[in-house]
Amino acid sequence: xxxxxxxxxxxxxxxxxxxxxxxxxxxxxxxxxxxxxxxxxxxxxxxxxxxxxxxxxxxxxxxxxxxxxxxxxxxxxxxxxxxxxxxxxxxxxxxxxxxxxxxxxxxxxxxxxxxxxxxxxxxxxxxxxxxxxxxxxxxxxxxxxxxxxxxxxxxxxxxxxxxxxxxxxxxxxxxxxxxxxxxxxxxxxxxxxxxxxxxxxxxxxxxxxxxxxxxxxxxxxxxxxxxxxxxxxxxxxxxxxxxxxxxxxxxxxxxxxxxxxxxxxx
Amino acid sequence: xxxxxxxxxxxxxxxxxxxxxxxxxxxxxxxxxxxxxxxxxxxxxxxxxxxxxxxxxxxxxxxxxxxxxxxxxxxxxxxxxxxxxxxxxxxxxxxxxxxxxxxxxxxxxxxxxxxxxxxxxxxxxxxxxxxxxxxxxxxxxxxxxxxxxxxxxxxxxxxxxxxxxxxxxxxxxxxxxxxxxxxxxxxxxxxxxxxxxxxxxxxxxxxxxxxxxxxxxxxxxxxxxxxxxxxxxxxxxxxxxxxxxxxxxxxxxxxxxxx
Numbered sequence: 001x002x003x004x005x006x007x008x009x010x011x012x013x014x015x016x017x018x019x020x021x022x023x024x025x026x027x028x029x030x031x032x033x034x035x036x037x038x039x040x041x042x043x044x045x046x047x048x049x050x051x052x053x054x055x056x057x058x059x060x061x062x063x064x065x066x067x068x069x070x071x072x073x074x075x076x077x078x079x080x081x082x083x084x085x086x087x088x089x090x091x092x093x094x095x096x097x098x099x100x101x102x103x104x105x106x107x108x109x110x111x112x113x114x115x116x117x118x119x120x121x122x123x124x125x126x127x128x129x130x131x132x133x134x135x136x137x138x139x140x141x142x143x144x145x146x147x148x149x150x151x152x153x154x155x156x157x158x159x160x161x162x163x164x165x166x167x168x169x170x171x172x173x174x175x176x177x178x179x180x181x182x183x184x185x186x187x188x189x190x191x192x193x194x195x196x197x198x199x200x201x202x203x204x205x206x207x208x209x210x211x212x213x214x215x216x217x218x219x220x221x222x223x224x225x226x227x228x229x230x231x232x233x234x235x236x237x238x239x240x241x242x243x244x245x246x247x248x249x250x251x252x253x254x255x256x257x258x259x260x261x262x263x264x265x266x
Numbered sequence: 267x268x269x270x271x272x273x274x275x276x277x278x279x280x281x282x283x284x285x286x287x288x289x290x291x292x293x294x295x296x297x298x299x300x301x302x303x304x305x306x307x308x309x310x311x312x313x314x315x316x317x318x319x320x321x322x323x324x325x326x327x328x329x330x331x332x333x334x335x336x337x338x339x340x341x342x343x344x345x346x347x348x349x350x351x352x353x354x355x356x357x358x359x360x361x362x363x364x365x366x367x368x369x370x371x372x373x374x375x376x377x378x379x380x381x382x383x384x385x386x387x388x389x390x391x392x393x394x395x396x397x398x399x400x401x402x403x404x405x406x407x408x409x410x411x412x413x414x415x416x417x418x419x420x421x422x423x424x425x426x427x428x429x430x431x432x433x434x435x436x437x438x439x440x441x442x443x444x445x446x447x448x449x450x451x452x453x454x455x456x457x458x459x460x461x462x463x464x465x466x467x468x469x470x471x472x473x474x475x476x477x478x479x480x481x482x483x484x485x486x487x488x489x490x491x492x493x494x495x496x497x498x499x500x501x502x503x504x505x506x507x508x509x510x511x512x513x514x515x516x517x518x519x520x521x522x523x524x525x
Contacts, residue, residue, distance in 0.1 A: 053423040075425030085417040089438050089515040101434060102426045138515065154420075164423065 002067065004031035004194050005052060005162070010061035012047055020219035022047045024061065027213065027222070031161075032192040036209030038199055040255060044220025045198040049164045052196065053077050065162065076103045078155035078163045078193070082170040084147035086139035092150050093135030096122040099158040106158060125153045128190075129183050145176035149183065156187060163188075165197045169204065178236055181207050185233055202248045207239055214251060216258045223258055226251070305485040314489040321474065325493050328459055328471040331387055332497070335394025336455035340448065343399040347406025351440075352432060357411065368400045372458060376465045385466035394458035398451035405447035409440030442516040445509035452501045456494060 007027040013020050022044035029035050037045045050056045051063050054070040063070040078099070086095045100106040100118050110118070123135055129149040139147060148168060155163055168184075169177040185208060188195055199205050205212050206228055214224040228247060230238060238244055269277065287307045293299065294306040301309065314321075346364075350356045372393055379389035413435055421431050463472025471490045478486035 050419070053419070055419055055422055073422040073425065077423040077425075079420045079423045081416045081420070083414070083416055085414050085420060087417075087435065087438070089441075089513075098421075098434065099424050102421065102424045102430055158424075 003028040003064075004033070004066060005029040005196075006062075006064040007048070007051070008062045008064070010051060010058045010063055012044070012051065012056070013059045022051075023219040023221040025220070025222055029194060029196065029211075031194055034188055034195045034197070034208060034210045035213065036197045036199060036205035036211070037213045037215060038202060038205045038251065038255075039215030039220065039223075040200065040217050040259065042218050042220075043215040044218065045200075045215055046166050047220065049079070049166055049196060049198055052162075053079065053164055074162075076158060076160055078158070078160035080148075080151045080155040080163075080165050080168045082167045084139075084144075084151035086147055086150060086154075088139055090139075091135060092131070092137050092139060092142065093119060093122045093126070095139065096126065096135075096150055096153040096157055098154060103158045122153070122157060125157060126150070128187065129153055145172050145180070148172060148176075148180065152180075152184065152187065156191070156193075159191055159193070161193055163193045163195045165195065167199055168197075169201070170199070177201075177204070182233075182236065184208060189232060202251050203239055205251070206244060206247050207234055207236075212251065214254055224254055302482055302484050305488055309485050310488045310492060313485040314492060317486065317489065321471075321489070321493065324469055324471050324474045325497070327387075327469045328390075328456075328463065328494070329497055331390035331459040331463075331470065332394050332452075332455045333501075335391040335459055336398050336452055338391070339395040339398035339451060339455060340402050342395065343402025343447075343451070344406055344444070346399070347403045347440075348410065348432070348436075350403070351407035351410030352428065352436065357407065364400065364403060372397045373461055373465070376462050379462070380466045386468065389466060390459045390462040390470065393462040394455040397458035398455040401447040401450045401454070402444065405443040406440050409443035410436045413439060442509075442513045445505065445513055448505050449502055449509070452505055453498055456498050460494065 005027065006029075007025055009024045009026060010022065011020065011024045012022040025048070027048075037048060039045055047056075051058055052065060052070065052074075054063075054072050054074045057071075065074065076099075086092070087098070090098075097114065097118055100114075101110050106113075106118070119135075123132070126132060126135055126149075129152060131146060131149050131153070134142065134146065134150075139150070142150065148171075152168065155165075169180050172180065181204060188208075197205070197208060209228055212226045212228060213222055214226065215221065216223050226247070230244070290304075291307050294304060299306075305313075346360070350360045350364075375396060376389055376393055379392050383389055383392070410432075413431075417435060418431060421435065426434070459470070460472035460475075463470035464476045467473045471493055475487050475490040478484075478490065
């Protein structure tokens with residue numbers, strides 16, 4: 001199988017800094033995989049997303065997406081962050097439709113279809129995340145959890161083949177977060193984009209991820225790769241089974257170990 | 267009598283203006299202040315109405331130079347603001363230059379404009395333009411430079427060009443900054459045009475006031491001031507209204523909130 005995303009000996013040093021943000025890293029991600037990258041803060045998790053999206057160039061090594069070397073900003077990649085970054089002057093629906101204004105072939109038809117086909121598409125997606133009827137609201141009229149749902153819709157409206165999520169549920173309360181896990185799972189099962197999810201929540205990684213990459217603290221490097229084979233769709237009840245807890249516990253111990261080693265070395 | 271808060275606020279504004287004139291009138295009469303020092307409002311209004319036909323062409327001239335100068339200033343200000351706001355390098359290079367330029371008292375620039383273009387309309391327009399440009403540049407540049415980096419990442423990952431980001435995010439989010447600066451700029455444009463008219467012109471309210479003060483016709487000087495104040499308030503109100511229409515989203519209405 002050829003990988004959809006391939007990182008070959010990639011490292012990154014931010015310009016002007018002596019700190020290595022990411023030590024030489026290899027990754028192979030197949031098309032349609034849901035990969036979770038977990039690790040403590042400052043381990044270069046977000047850096048990996050920026051490298052894959054072509055927002056920053058790697059210091060060494062190669063990043064390949066869909067058999068092409070990444071040389072500049074990608075095209076049509078969906079992204080969502082911890083901060084929903086909705087545009088306050090647009091309605092929620094227009095915010096969700098923003099990628100259609102930018103990504104071809106939609107952008108050529110945006111003028112003629114924004115009131116009909118595209119608006120229906122946005123409404124359908126909003127309904128799928130439980131925001132039916134909120135399309136005409138302004139972002140500030142929505143709660144944090146609702147904005148995050150809208151942000152997921154915005155990342156998915158143009159049906160990207162690649163979705164990059166940087167702690168999208170990090171700022172939400174436990175209940176909302178768990179609800180969004182299940183929504184995220186069904187959105188992924190629906191269209192099967194390739195997803196890289198960066199998170200520091202181990203349960204979240206195990207619930208959503210098909211494969212988990214464990215990262216160490218700075219300089220970030222991959223400690224371990226772990227496949228999670230639970231059947232889909234996964235349920236919340238499943239996260240309390242001994243098998244699931246065992247994986248979470250295993251990951252937790254590994255992070256603790258790596259930190260212990262790092263502290264002793266320092 | 268019951269009034270809603272909005273009408274009550276308006277009524278109070280009008281009353282405060284009337285009270286100011288009344289107090290002024292009373293003080294002048296009580297202390298027998300000379301017309302040459304501070305004319306009574308009643309006298310100023312009398313002069314204003316009697317000489318309005320003669321004053322009108324001057325008022326139109328001042329309004330014309332101010333609005334044209336302001337328009338050019340905003341145009342130049344937006345262009346320069348977009349340029350230095352969308353590039354870090356341009357921002358760092360151009361900023362000291364702009365600050366230095368803005369530190370020059372504009373009254374010192376008028377003679378240069380007069381040498382280049384002769385006395386009259388052109389120097390007034392140019393002075394209004396140069397003086398009203400700076401707040402626009404600064405506000406537009408600030409609005410653009412403070413776009414959330416994460417939002418920019420979202421758009422760049424979609425393949426958005428710099429122009430796409432400018433049109434869809436940069437410029438709309440700059441609108442509240444721009445309108446805040448327009449209200450300052452329109453008042454400054456009046457300063458510029460009247461300044462230039464007092465120094466080198468044969469038309470305009472500034473010129474009228476200059477000549478009147480030379481003739482010790484103080485009521486006429488004050489009549490000129492009243493006309494300027496009226497024009498200033500009128501233009502300010504127009505831009506406030508447009509601002510409200512265009513950037514209503516920036517003025518959050520909490521009473522609509524559902525969360």
